[in-house]
Amino acid sequence: MKAKAKSSRKASVVRKLGIVGGLGSLAGGDLFYKLVKSRAVLEDQGRYHFLFEQHPFKDVLLPLDQGASMTSRKFYVYQVCKSFEDGGFDAVMLPCFASHTFRAEIEEELGIPVLDMMAALTRHVSHTVPPQAMLGVIASDFVRHCGLFERHFGKDFQIVYPDADAQAGLMEAMYGLNGIKDGHLEGVPLEAVYRACLSLQARGATVILPGMTELSLVCADLQRRGITVLDINEIYADFATLDQQPRRPPFKLGIVGGVGPAATVDFMAKVVANTPAGKDQDHIKMVVEQNPQIPDRTANLLRDETDPTMAMYATCKRLESAGANAIAIPCNTAHAFVERIQAHLRVPIVNMLGETVAWIARTYGSGKVIGLLATSGTVQSQVYHQAACHAGLQVLTPGVDYQAMVMDAIYGPRGIKAGFTQGLCKEQLLLAAEHLCELGAGVLILGCTELPLVLAHCEAFDINGHTVALVDPTMILALKCVALAQRHGPVGARLARDEANAVS
Known part of the structure; x- marks a missing residue:
């Protein structure tokens, strides 16, 4: 089901919202309807693109009793949310209180936010309900047992639930045969919900909070009977149209x-x-x-x-x-x-090469001569020479015979790519390294990622009386990536791109 509107009044950045259906089909449809007719959407219809996605969910008919398993529900929610992410959507709406007990787990695995229905409800209550008021909660046994409402409202408000008989009637009215979840919005199911609300009022509740999205289906009827009950689908729809702070998933x-x-x-x-x-x-x-x-x-x-x-x-x-x-x-x-x-x-x-040369320039200054131990392909491509030139550094490469030794140490039958890290391959590398030292190199770049498996990153390495620094580009690359991860935040994506491209 799609709703996509165009407006010629003004150009706006399109906001694409996906709605997870299937966890409560009628309640999800009700949310979609209230989202489409919300004031923000009607005033700027060209800005919003909604997609209501509902797939078969095998446990949809199981009542949310205290011991209900969430495993299938978690996997279903993740799959639908991931399809929204892959489709380029900006955020996901999840109209299911039971699913909001694991919302953060799902969001952690996504690159887009799953809009927090409890945050929407908390925001609304903070603006409309006096502090220290007593809140009644109509929720499933599962949500009630999980303490979802205590975590969000327990600090500032008193919370009460229906008594045992009213709660049992409520569960039957919602999830039983011919219940509200199946579309029976009048008669016995409605009366059971009404009695549960009266039970809460008798215990001192001044406002009834929804802990079942199906409550929105009968909310208007309850309000006409004088029950002060909140419509979560209307509240969630209004919340979704607010300008949300972009979520930065972990690096x-x-x-x-x-x-x-x-x-x-x-x-x-x-x-x-x-x-x-x-x-x-x-x-x-x-x-x-x-x-x-x-x-x-x-x-x-x-x-x-x-x-x-x-x-x-x-x-x-x-x-x-x-x-x-x-x-x-x-x-x-x-x-x-x-x-x-x-x-x-x-x-x-x-760029590992640019980072390595920049690190050498910072650490040893521009006066050091660099020796390069690398494959003949790297040497011939001149990529290290170009990076060094930008930093004002000089690069030396081995003579023909010594370069042949480096290649054999890497690719030979007793070379590093064949699984060897001692013996002939190490001897060949040390000979080539000594040759570069004799040419005047004070710093040696281990310019093939196999070489650090034999010679380690070292500030002062002795080769037959020559003291030289061994620089491991793999280590420098790792340090740069760690630094990028640490700086990842609200502006982290821009910083990561700017810094990484600066040495490309």
């Missing part, structure tokens, strides 16, 4: 993995190790596509073999679709392809 780091596989795991370990966290939940969300089938970057740059650009771009788009706020590619050579990909993404790729 999520996307990782293009598999280039190579061990280097990806090494990078993730460095992110975890450098995240200030007191418990599991303080760590950074990461979504990783471990895709070893991305064509070899060096083979393309040196021998014009299969271009990896398409595979890298597709992987980045999947990470983007998964909600990544920034993308890390723990592969130096892959950065030769980043510039052509970045322009077609909505989220920034954190």
